[in-house]
Amino acid sequence: MKKPITRSSTLFRQFVLSLTFPVLLAFMLAGLGTVWITWSQQQSDLALQKESMLQSYREALVKPLWDCDNNTVEGILVAMMYQTGIAWVQINEACREQILQAGDAQLADNPDSVEVFTLEYLDEKGRGFYVGTLEVLFKSQSIQTGLADNFWRYLMLLAALLASMLCITLLIFRRLISNPLQRFQIIIEQNKNRTDSPLVSAGAAATQDNELGQVMHAYDDLMQELYDVITQLKQQQATLHDMAHTDSLTGLGNRLRLEDVLTRALARSHRSGQAGCVFLLDLNDFKPVNDTWGHAAGDVVLQQVGERLHELLRDTDVAVRLGGDEFVVVAEEAGDRSAVTHLAEKIRQRIEQPYAFRDQQLQVGVSIGYALFPDDGESSTALLARADQVMYREKRNR
Structure with missing residues (x-):
C-alpha cells in the first residue's frame, strides 16, 4: 500500500515555516527595485534569445528553400509564431517565387518595424545561391507596460501570501x-x-x-x-518510408524514389544553372539468362548491376531500379553532351562485364538512352520519355 503522508512532510508545514515576517517586509521594500531589475534583465535576455532564435530559423529555412519544399517552409513559419515576441513572419522564396507568411499581416503595415534577412544556400564548393528573404515583425513592449505587468504580479502574490497566512488552516489545505x-x-x-500495481509508491526516489x-x-x-x-x-x-522507396532485390531506389529525386534535381538545376542528365538503362539478352539458368540467375545479375552502378557513380548521383531489367541514373552537374557520352560509355563497359553465377560466366548487354535537363525536358515524365526514345533508337541500330 502507498505510504501515508505525515503532517511533518506536508506542503502546509513547509509553507508556514518558509514564510516569516522579515521575508514579507523585505518583499514590500524590494518590490519596485526587483521589478525594475527583472524587466531590464528580461530585455537583455530577450535580445540574446531573439538573435539566437533568428539564426537557428534562418539556418533551418535554407535547405527546404533550396529544395523547393514549401510545405516544410510553411511548417517552420508556423513554429516561429509560437516563439515569444513574434507577431508576423513572411518568406519571399526564390524557387517558385511565392510569398509564404504566418501571423497578422496587418501588423506589418509599417515597414520600419520589420526586420529583413537575406537567405543563401552554400554548396560544397562554397558558392552562395540566393533562395529568398525572411521578414520578421516583433511585438514591442514599452517600459511602462513591463513595469506595470511585473508590479501587478508582485501585488497579487503578496495578497495571496497574506490571505494564506490569515485564512488557510491545515484541514482546508489538506482538503484542497x-x-x-x-x-x-x-x-x-x-x-x-x-505491470506493477498503481498503488505501489512512486515517490521513494523523489527529490522532495x-x-x-x-x-x-x-x-x-x-x-x-x-x-x-x-x-x-x-x-x-x-523504416517504412525507406522500405516504400527502396527496391527490395537490389537495394536501390524504386519509382517513388526516382520521382522525388528528379523533382528536386530539376529545381536545383534551375537555380544553379548547371545541367544534369537522366540515363535510362535496359539490359539486353536478359530474358535468355532467366530462361536458361532460372530466375535465381536473373536475380544475381540484377543485384550485381545495382552494385556496379553504386560503385561507379559519384556520391551525388542516384541510381534506381525502374522495374524488370530497367534502371535509371540521375546525375546532377553532368557537364556537356560529350561528358555525358563518356559517362554512358563507362557505364556500358562496366555493365557488360561477365557475371559470376555458380560455375558459369553470364553475359548481358545494355542499351542506354539519356536526356539532359533542363534542355530536354522540364519534368520527370518528359525526361524519361526523351531518354526512352534515345534508348530504343540505339536498340534498333545495334
Whole structure:
C-alpha cells in the first residue's frame, strides 16, 4: 500500500515555516527595485534569445528553400509564431517565387518595424545561391507596460501570501491541495502502461518528500515512457518510408524514389544553372539468362548491376531500379553532351562485364538512352520519355 503522508512532510508545514515576517517586509521594500531589475534583465535576455532564435530559423529555412519544399517552409513559419515576441513572419522564396507568411499581416503595415534577412544556400564548393528573404515583425513592449505587468504580479502574490497566512488552516489545505494531488498521482500511475500495481509508491526516489515531489516523480516517469513510444513510432515511420522507396532485390531506389529525386534535381538545376542528365538503362539478352539458368540467375545479375552502378557513380548521383531489367541514373552537374557520352560509355563497359553465377560466366548487354535537363525536358515524365526514345533508337541500330 502507498505510504501515508505525515503532517511533518506536508506542503502546509513547509509553507508556514518558509514564510516569516522579515521575508514579507523585505518583499514590500524590494518590490519596485526587483521589478525594475527583472524587466531590464528580461530585455537583455530577450535580445540574446531573439538573435539566437533568428539564426537557428534562418539556418533551418535554407535547405527546404533550396529544395523547393514549401510545405516544410510553411511548417517552420508556423513554429516561429509560437516563439515569444513574434507577431508576423513572411518568406519571399526564390524557387517558385511565392510569398509564404504566418501571423497578422496587418501588423506589418509599417515597414520600419520589420526586420529583413537575406537567405543563401552554400554548396560544397562554397558558392552562395540566393533562395529568398525572411521578414520578421516583433511585438514591442514599452517600459511602462513591463513595469506595470511585473508590479501587478508582485501585488497579487503578496495578497495571496497574506490571505494564506490569515485564512488557510491545515484541514482546508489538506482538503484542497493534498488530497487532490494524491488522487492526481494515482491517475497518472494508472495510465502508465506498467505491470506493477498503481498503488505501489512512486515517490521513494523523489527529490522532495512531499505530495508535489511524488507527483512530479510519477509525471517524469510517464513523460519518459511517452518519449520512448514517440521515438519508436518515428523510427518505425522512417523504416517504412525507406522500405516504400527502396527496391527490395537490389537495394536501390524504386519509382517513388526516382520521382522525388528528379523533382528536386530539376529545381536545383534551375537555380544553379548547371545541367544534369537522366540515363535510362535496359539490359539486353536478359530474358535468355532467366530462361536458361532460372530466375535465381536473373536475380544475381540484377543485384550485381545495382552494385556496379553504386560503385561507379559519384556520391551525388542516384541510381534506381525502374522495374524488370530497367534502371535509371540521375546525375546532377553532368557537364556537356560529350561528358555525358563518356559517362554512358563507362557505364556500358562496366555493365557488360561477365557475371559470376555458380560455375558459369553470364553475359548481358545494355542499351542506354539519356536526356539532359533542363534542355530536354522540364519534368520527370518528359525526361524519361526523351531518354526512352534515345534508348530504343540505339536498340534498333545495334
